[in-house]
Amino acid sequence: MDRDEARDILFNFIKEKSLRYTRQREEILQTFLSAGRHITVEELYNVLRKKNTGIGYATVHRNLKLMKECGLADEMKIGSDKTRFEQAYGQRHHDHLICMKCGRIIEVNDDRIERLQDKLAEVNNFFPLKHKLEIYGSCKKCR
Amino acid sequence: MDRDEARDILFNFIKEKSLRYTRQREEILQTFLSAGRHITVEELYNVLRKKNTGIGYATVHRNLKLMKECGLADEMKIGSDKTRFEQAYGQRHHDHLICMKCGRIIEVNDDRIERLQDKLAEVNNFFPLKHKLEIYGSCKKCR
DNA sequence: TTATTATTGATAATAATAATCAATATTAGT
DNA sequence: ACTAATATTGATTATTATTATCAATAATAA
Structure with a gap:
């Protein structure tokens, strides 16, 4: 995903709704984009804490919801x-293979299934x- | 699902693990079998409460977990x-169509997708x- | 019948998510 | 740049679903 494009989307959304573009929102967006995929609120919060951004848990939670919106x-x-x-923008729809041993999540796609x-x-x-298709099992490493 | 067969399965499972066949387990099993599919603990608990069985929420919860086991x-x-x-016994694997308006859940199956x-x-x-395949949308009535 | 111990039911603990609210920061208008 | 209006933040509390605790009870085997 293109960083500037993502920021534009957030910025326009915020303008449209008469919301405000805060330091926290910028920080959360950038960190979210840099972070691994399939991240939890807690994980993102911890990354931000290490960066000494002083952003609270509730703010991370609220703004991930906003990113979704x-x-x-x-x-x-x-x-x-x-x-x-x-991350959703610029990503096509995909399904997930989920390793029940190591927790790895593999993104896949199959037009015929669609x-x-x-x-x-x-x-x-x-x-x-x-729709949501999730296949649970074990990945190559954990076989 | 055959009621007696279901009771047998529970009974044998209980014997095997040196557990005990209680009035509550019998009641919960029967009510679960009679109840609609895709029931929550709370819903099942409420049905049992109306029957004045005096069975507690925790017991319903615990025993649904047992039925799963x-x-x-x-x-x-x-x-x-x-x-x-x-209900799982005697049911083949199936996927779900979930109406986002009325909450209806339709069970479907497609060998090619499998x-x-x-x-x-x-x-x-x-x-x-x-695996789990869920298609979200709206059903015929809610269209 | 009795001893053993699994189960129950009420309640408390846990955990994830969402709501509250005073203090603060952003924005638009001047 | 200043001010007024108000959205946002961060700390905390509330809510909700699920699970754990534990004394009293009930099921089972001998």
Whole structure:
């Protein structure tokens, strides 16, 4: 994801809603973009704490929700873990392979599966808006 | 699912582990089997309360976990809702279409998708053990 | 019937997420 | 640059789902 483009998206979203572009929002956005994918609020908070930004947990939480609102982040939940946020802008839809041993998350995509899902919905008189496919197992290393 | 067969499974599981077959377990099992699919602990607890069985919330919770352990129930989580339990014995694997308006959950199955999922895992050097496919949208009524 | 011990039910603990609110910072208007 | 208006922050508390605790009770085997 392009950093400037991401900042623009956040900035425009904020202007549109008469919100305010704060030091904390800039910091959280940049750190979120630099951080690994599928990060939790707590993890992001800890990275920011190490940087001595003085940003509180609640602010991190609130602003990840904001990033989601403006389309920069997606929320996901694996099993009974905490909610994770992944970068969304400029990312095409993808599914997840989740290693139950080491926790690694592999992003994958299969057009045929996507198409069959749409068909499956159609056959059931159902209008699909989004979907979630997660395959749990063990990755190459943990086999 | 056959009621007697279900009771047998629970009974044998209990014997095997030197646990005890209590009035509460029998009551919870029967009510779980009669109740709608995809029920929460709270919902099941409320049904049992109406029946004046005097069974506590913790007991319902504990025993749904037990049903899961012995293969009679499966746990699922939709969005950020509470955990739901569905009958598992004698049910083949299936995916879910979830109406975001009325909350209805439709169970579906597609062998081609299943096979493609296995292929997808294989290509990524991943050993699949189980998977979860949820399609969110709106059902016929809510369209 | 009795001894053993698993279970129950009420309650407290835990943990993730969201709400509260006074102090502060940002923004628009002058 | 100054000011007024108000969105945001950070610390804390509230909420909610789930799990743990524990004394009293009930199920089981001998």
